[in-house]
Amino acid sequence: MTDAAAIDAVNAWGSAAIPGFDLAAFVRATLAEDLGEGGDITAAAVIPAAARFRGVMASRDAIAAAGLPIAEAFFRALDADVRVERLVEDGARVAAGTELLRIEGSARAMLTAERSALNTVQHLSGIATLTAAYVDAIAGTGATLLDTRKTIPGLRLLEKYAVRMGGGRNHRMGLWDAAMIKDNHVAVAGGVEQAAARAKAAGIARIMVEVDSLDQIEGALAGGATWLLLDNMAPAMLRDAVARVAGRVPTEASGGVRLETVRAIAGSGVDYVSVGRLTQSAPAADIGLDFAAI
Template sequence: MITDFDLDDFVTRTLHEDLLGGADVTSEAVIPADTRFRAVMDSRDDAVIAGMAIAEAFFRRLDPDVVLERQVEDGAHVPAGTDLLYLTGKARAMLTAERSALNTLQHLTGIATMTRAYVDAIDGTGCILLDTRKTIPGLRALEKYATRMGGAQNHRMGLWDAAMIKDNHVAVAGGVATAVRRAVDAGITDIIVEVDRLDQIRPALDAGATHLLLDNMDVPDLIEAVALVDGRVPTEASGGVTLETIRVKAVTGVTYISVGRLTQSAPAADIGLDYAAA
């Protein structure tokens, strides 16, 4: 389920980008108004699917009578060549909606697919994969939904749901302990503190941190940090994590690993739409 997301508004704004001039001039010129087509959407990649209902919403907006036969659900891991959706409806409407539907589905599926690869890489370690706020403006709810479909857990959804005291906050406040105490005094119950040195851990904990983000620490430092924390609060490894390095970090005993590239750098999946006369 995608929370805090207005699907109708998203579809309206996205289609408006393509129809700013008022019409799909190609389809209206080339395709007779009463032409109907059956379309097949398929994945050309091995992929974890995310965004089927959103893609379908574009077709329904332009042809409320379109018949949609979904073949897979979000979160499914499908091999290349898998049919995802059958559509039967007005050809003009489907051609006009095609790119908006595919762009969204390809982007979200790409995120879910990359996320699943990272989740699989730490399978059996007990460590949990988190996403970050490194999302495209306006698409956070969708992109974080896609990471969930890939098997990750969402980190903060925004600036409102937990304090995250980072290096710049610490610098301005005058120290880790001061920054944390101010958050505690403000009545904040969830206080994540970014530390990049081992000597910052005890002051952060003593001041009231409820979660430590261990930033850009190498494996020996992560092991020592986990030992220093000794289970008092969750620990999170973050910074420069790749598919090649995530497992060695996961086995250090950290509770979480956060990976910004899930939403920042995931390549779009190759998904296509082909038409056949109804």
């Protein structure tokens, strides 16, 4: 495998696209998982070494595209001379039948990389497409759509990138970049105000506090909350909560948000709506890759 080819692909893409993501390492580990100890025994047995293929990756549904530069890196990792024409940029919304990528190169390499490339694009485009549907649903409300930490272990950076490609924004990236005080923290700390005060005393700048009742709001603010997560509240209750907060800190609605309910929730006046299902439950986009011998 050619690490340099994968690195070249990410350099052409722009390494700032996913801060902290090591594309070459991801490609290497993903292909190694598929190849195992024996390699692609089917391609080696059936496809002549000198055979060349031309292929087209296309969407069968209307989607928001994400992950195409990563797919390109898979093909380049196995065939440094592969010709790739990216027809769509990540973040673009395209109609069913749109060609996304054209490739030409070693038939064996293309067949070996095919599933890893498709899995990645299908998964990430699925997240971007679902995110775009939620973004459209809350358009004009003034609220911003956020993701959560409900991501597949090891894929968080990629999945949160896909959310951005769908028009959403990222919440916390992990446990390290903000305090998030939830009901279990509150139970041990002895109350919402005490929990927030402890986070403030620890020198934490961003202190997000989950409240599930209106009477917790003042305590959370008194303790030093810089953000309130309004958990599992109906729109009427959310409006009351927003009025009580009165702009002192940002407000976020969270918990059980679905596509059919998100607009009413966003219309309550909250600043943000977070949706776990963007990364937890997004269906894979229907994308195919068809090859023809040259």
